[in-house]
Amino acid sequence: MSQQGPQGLVERMEHHQIAVYLGAMAAGALVGWAAPSAGPGLEHAINPVLGALLFVTFLQVPAAELVRSLRDGRFLSAALVVDFVVVPLVVAAMFTFLPADQAVRIGVLLVLLCPCVDYVIVFSGLAGGSSRRLLAATPLLLVAQMLLLPLFLYLFMGSELADIVEVGPFVEAFLILIVIPLALAWALQAWAARRPAGQKVSDAATTTMVPLMAATLFVVVASQVPKLGDSLTGVAAVVPFYVAFLIVMAFAGKAVARLFRLEAPAGRAIVFTGATRNSLVVLPLALALPDDLAVAAVIVVTQTLVEVIGMVAYVRLVPRFVPEPDRRPAVTAG
DSSP, X not given: OTTHHHHHHHHHHHHTHHHHHXXXXXXXXXXXXXXXXXXXXXXXXXXXXXXXXXXXXXXXXXXXXXXXXXXXXXXXHHHHHIIIIIHHHHHHHHHTTSOSOHHHHHHHHHHHTSBXXXXXXXXXXXXXXXXXXXXHHHHHHHHHHHHHHHHHXXXXXXXXHHHHSOSHHHHHHHXXXXXXXXXXXXXXXXXXXXXXXXXXXXXXXXXXXXXXXXXXXXHHHHHHGGGOTTOHHHHHHHHHHHHHHHHHHHHHXXXXXXXXXXXXXXXHHHHHHHHOBOHHHHHHHHHTSOGGGTHHHHHHHHHHHHHHHHHHHHHHHHHHHSOOOOOSOOOOOO
8 A cells, every 4th residue: 555655646646737736826825925035045946946847857758759859840840930930929919018117028028938848748748739749849949039039029129128138047047947957867768778776766756747846836936926016017917918828829829730730739739839938947037137127027927827727728628629630430321
């Protein structure tokens, strides 16, 4: 029975993971409100916890599979088009209607212009999307957004704000959140292939996915809630834009998947990569902004709250929205 206990708990957490994530965010909000002085300390925990989460994510796809998936030109092209052509056009259509506050605007731009590279893989998998293809695209999507974000900010807000966002935090995020976790995951895969002890460590590590995702959401929310202060009006004003973005990108992602003639699992993954944004990885960029733009970080975290709730609907609706083709033989009369 002692062996069944932990495994049973892991399975239950995986089965109810969306409820676990919502609970983690609610607990984070409560801690942030009740103990605001803990915020700065929790902020320092964001990158380590997120790096651990991505290490476990990378661990679940063999290195050879990752390399093979990178040759999937059609899927990668669709992902690049939906994230770096369609999304900026949707954001441009929204931009004039955003609140005039510069901090609010830069927060919205930071988060909406950067595609997700972490929990999108989990949610896409829950909806029957091709998580392996998305995982293979992760380094490419992060490098592309790192290069394109300054250009997008310049186009939307002019040179003075584009200059404020430095490339340093993005390079640091790429090293801490992608390069190091990926190298460690491949090293553990190699050990697991040669030694039973390595396989045991690998198996144990993969059971931590849901707790690590919950820990990441808890730390992010708890560290940012104390900063809400007088910015509740600005935060409330952007919520409808985030909801509208999720609705529009469901249709836009489906259209791109159809344009590239992708099968259902790949098509669902494209819908998810277009809709989910990189709030957890761009948060360090928002936190590095000058004090007069500090509200931008709260605007970024607000998108996380809206998005995770939106993912509850996506996980249920996307399989119906992008269904598997009916392969049953046609019944002929006679």
